[in-house]
Amino acid sequence: xxxxxxxxxxxxxxxxxxxxxxxxALAKNEPLxxxxxxxxxxxxxxPMRPVPNPAVRPSxxxxxxxxxxxxxxxxxxxxxxEAVKSVRNGNDAPxxxxxxxxxxxxxxxxxxxxxxxxxxxxxxxxxxxxPETVFAAPASHVAALLENTPLVCTLAGDPxxxxxxxxxxxxxxxxxxxxxxxxxxxxxxxxxxxxxxxxFDHRAVISGGAGALCLSLNPAWSSGVELELITDAHxxxxxxxxxxxxxxxxxxxxxENQAEILCDGLNASPRADAAEANTWADWRGPRLSPKxxxxxxxxxxxxxxCVAACDLIAGGKFIAANVSLVGANQQAIGxxxxxxxxxxxxxxxxxxAGSLAL
Amino acid sequence: MITGAGIVTSLGWGWKQNAAAFRSGKTGFRNVTLxxxxxxxxxxxxxxxxxxxxxxxxxxQRQEKRLDRxxxxxxxxxxEAWQQSGWKASDNLPVVLGTTAGGLTLGExxxxxxVGLPKRxxxxxxxxxxYQAQRQASxxxxxxxxxxxxxxxxxxxASGTNAIGEAWEMIRRGQTDRxxxxxxxxxxxxxxxxxxxxxxxxxxxxxxxxxxxxxxxxGEGAAVLTLETFESARMRGAEILGEVIGYGxxxxxxxxxxxxxxxxxxxxxxxxxxxxxxxxxxxxxxxNAHGTGTPLNDQAEAKAISRWAGHRAGGLPxxxxxAGTGHLLGGAGSVEAVVCLMCLREQWLPxxxxxxxxxxxxxxxxxxxxxxxxxxxxxxxxxxxxxVNATLIMRRWS
Numbered sequence: 001x002x003x004x005x006x007x008x009x010x011x012x013x014x015x016x017x018x019x020x021x022x023x024x025a026l027a028k029n030e031p032l033x034x035x036x037x038x039x040x041x042x043x044x045x046x047p048m049r050p051v052p053n054p055a056v057r058p059s060x061x062x063x064x065x066x067x068x069x070x071x072x073x074x075x076x077x078x079x080x081x082e083a084v085k086s087v088r089n090g091n092d093a094p095x096x097x098x099x100x101x102x103x104x105x106x107x108x109x110x111x112x113x114x115x116x117x118x119x120x121x122x123x124x125x126x127x128x129x130x131p132e133t134v135f136a137a138p139a140s141h142v143a144a145l146l147e148n149t150p151l152v153c154t155l156a157g158d159p160x161x162x163x164x165x166x167x168x169x170x171x172x173x174x175x176x177x178x179x180x181x182x183x184x185x186x187x188x189x190x191x192x193x194x195x196x197x198x199x200f201d202h203r204a205v206i207s208g209g210a211g212a213l214c215l216s217l218n219p220a221w222s223s224g225v226e227l228e229l230i231t232d233a234h235x236x237x238x239x240x241x242x243x244x245x246x247x248x249x250x251x252x253x254x255x256e257n258q259a260e261i262l263c264d265g266l267n268a269s270p271r272a273d274a275a276e277a278n279t280w281a282d283w284r285g286p287r288l289s290p291k292x293x294x295x296x297x298x299x300x301x302x303x304x305x306c307v308a309a310c311d312l313i314a315g316g317k318f319i320a321a322n323v324s325l326v327g328a329n330q331q332a333i334g335x336x337x338x339x340x341x342x343x344x345x346x347x348x349x350x351x352x353a354g355s356l357a358l
Numbered sequence: 359m360i361t362g363a364g365i366v367t368s369l370g371w372g373w374k375q376n377a378a379a380f381r382s383g384k385t386g387f388r389n390v391t392l393x394x395x396x397x398x399x400x401x402x403x404x405x406x407x408x409x410x411x412x413x414x415x416x417x418x419q420r421q422e423k424r425l426d427r428x429x430x431x432x433x434x435x436x437x438e439a440w441q442q443s444g445w446k447a448s449d450n451l452p453v454v455l456g457t458t459a460g461g462l463t464l465g466e467x468x469x470x471x472x473v474g475l476p477k478r479x480x481x482x483x484x485x486x487x488x489y490q491a492q493r494q495a496s497x498x499x500x501x502x503x504x505x506x507x508x509x510x511x512x513x514x515x516a517s518g519t520n521a522i523g524e525a526w527e528m529i530r531r532g533q534t535d536r537x538x539x540x541x542x543x544x545x546x547x548x549x550x551x552x553x554x555x556x557x558x559x560x561x562x563x564x565x566x567x568x569x570x571x572x573x574x575x576x577g578e579g580a581a582v583l584t585l586e587t588f589e590s591a592r593m594r595g596a597e598i599l600g601e602v603i604g605y606g607x608x609x610x611x612x613x614x615x616x617x618x619x620x621x622x623x624x625x626x627x628x629x630x631x632x633x634x635x636x637x638x639x640x641x642x643x644x645x646n647a648h649g650t651g652t653p654l655n656d657q658a659e660a661k662a663i664s665r666w667a668g669h670r671a672g673g674l675p676x677x678x679x680x681a682g683t684g685h686l687l688g689g690a691g692s693v694e695a696v697v698c699l700m701c702l703r704e705q706w707l708p709x710x711x712x713x714x715x716x717x718x719x720x721x722x723x724x725x726x727x728x729x730x731x732x733x734x735x736x737x738x739x740x741x742x743x744x745x746v747n748a749t750l751i752m753r754r755w756s
Contacts (some may be wrong), residue, residue, distance in 0.1 A: 041476025
């Protein structure tokens with residue numbers, strides 16, 4: 001049986017531009033402060049949790065291809081570079097890295113600006129903006145930055161699509177088409193997106209950023225975490241509602257174990273959370289809900305869930321983590337990670353947790 | 359195996375109308391009436407006439423009203439493919455679709471209302487939801503009575519080919535026996551304005567690979583295929599229309615919107631597709647080129663095809679059906695795959711009637727007049743903004 005190792009993590013979030021910043025914010029488990037997002041035509045602004053400005057201008061912005069790019073590309077690039085460090089360093093031959101970028105809302109800032117210019121006067125709409133409106137733009141820029149990237153794909157969908165990105169990355173690895181698969185989830189903030197979200201959840205706090213997992217079959221690159229399981233996709237259909245799909249997803253995850261953590265997508269929104277909250281209502285073990293701290297980051301939030309889960313395992317806090325991705329309007333998919341067994345004691349713990357996939 | 363195919367373009371709805379039009383080299387361009395183009399350099403596109411009443415499906419009238427142009431075209435193509443395949447309702451049928459824009463026209467309506475009448479909420483939640491491509495895919499599943507994992511590939515203009523290629527890979531890997539796959543995109547004001555702002559659109563006529571070409575033309579449409587294993591098709595006694603035998607994908611990092619001048623990644627995609635099909639260029643009877651009609655794309659692709667074809671190039675028939683349908687963006691690859699399937703089934707080649715003078719980079723033959731010839735293997739190229747290149751190879755079933 002092939003083992004899939006997590007060999008690097010990357011994060012850009014309202015907590016900052018590193019996994020460490022994400023870890024610190026989640027460890028405090030207190031919602032980060034919000035800021036006001038002006039909403040034209042309304043007196044009351046919408047709340048948001050933006051990504052703070054980086055302490056130092058990221059050096060990758062000097063790359064000629066990235067000079068005019070949008071924030072979503074900056075977030076994706078920073079998370080990507082952080083995640084592939086171990087794969088790129090100390091290798092004689094450069095690793096072939098496959099890139100999968102998952103988006104729900106995508107490049108909304110430049111899309112907004114370009115369409116606004118089009119409606120004002122289509123004859124003068126900026127040709128510099130349009131290419132950056134395309135869903136595929138962030139993936140293209142990250143590929144240009146990392147260079148040895150034979151395969152690149154952009155997937156769109158609700159946050160469950162992040163796990164489809166992981167699955168595609170694994171397929172590429174198993175077929176030997178790449179040495180590592182970098183799977184990114186990214187989003188950026190815009191008032192129009194927050195306005196759209198408001199229709200479904202008046203209390204939602206929009207946020208942006210990116211999360212990245214780098215996967216490989218090479219144990220030498222492992223960060224001490226293995227991807228153990230991706231459940232089937234359980235789509236929402238005329239016959240299977242969101243609640244039932246979430247239950248079916250959980251039924252494919254191993255039974256609860258106190259030594260592992262649940263990383264869910266709850267967001268203090270009774271209506272939006274209902275299906276997922278119901279599914280995991282009997283979970284008595286430790287639980288982490290990154291959106292409560294960081295806000296509704298859509299696809300970026302799905303990636304943060306996975307990054308946080310892997311980081312906790314890599315840090316020795318838990319032997320395994322279940323990530324629950326109950327998407328908003330597409331499907332429910334679960335992902336499970338566990339610690340790479342290094343000792344007899346590890347093997348014993350993992351066997352008890354039902355996570356021995358050696 | 360391909361057991362069903364559906365297609366919607368400005369040339370018509372369905373296989374029959376489209377096959378007749380492609381075979382004769384008909385074009386489908388007219389003045390754009392969907393949005394204001396008075397301030398654009400170019401004012402024409404291959405705009406589809408949609409039916410006023412949708413054919414019966416499991417969707418309610420209320421659900422039908424939520425469909426935008428892209429969703430309607432996708433549904434029409436999917437229904438045709440579904441009926442042809444003879445597939446029955448199932449709760450485990452994956453869908454892999456390619457699109458660049460999903461329901462962008464709904465997004466545009468959302469924008470206009472949110473900016474112009476911010477306090478008016480009518481229709482906004484519906485637009486926000488159905489703007490998303492995964493909802494359009496789910497609507498197709500509801501309409502045809504099936505369920506299954508939905509995957510949306512958004513690799514710009516290569517999306518449709520990537521979607522079919524990934525669907526084929528899923529079957530090859532043994533992950534599923536059947537997949538509904540394809541691509542679609544509708545004309546949108548933003549997309550039209552975008553290509554116009556980049557001055558990529560032809561102010562005259564779209565003439566791919568012509569030395570005097572001056573740009574692309576935009577279009578809209580959808581195409582859907584039902585793919586299944588040979589065993590699945592045989593067990594059902596299904597008619598096999600053709601088979602996908604190869605797929606290659608590569609990445610061009612040269613520039614976000616410009617291909618590598620030598621077409622290096624395009625060449626690689628064709629090579630990889632041949633490798634997976636276990637054939638050589640000698641065995642390919644027809645190439646449906648990406649052929650947008652822009653100076654840069656066609657020159658790079660011409661070099662790539664010439665290099666890939668080698669000695670075969672001189673006798674290799676190549677054409678770009680974008681001369682007739684315009685560039686369908688996320689729908690291009692899937693529509694062109696169905697065109698290849700038509701060529702394989704009916705043994706003809708689709709001409710570019712406006713083609714006159716070959717670009718010096720073309721060492722191959724452009725099909726400029728209707729031809730009835732034997733076609734056993736066809737290759738289709740798609741290259742996207744952002745650099746994703748994809749090639750599909752299909753074979754006649756006999």
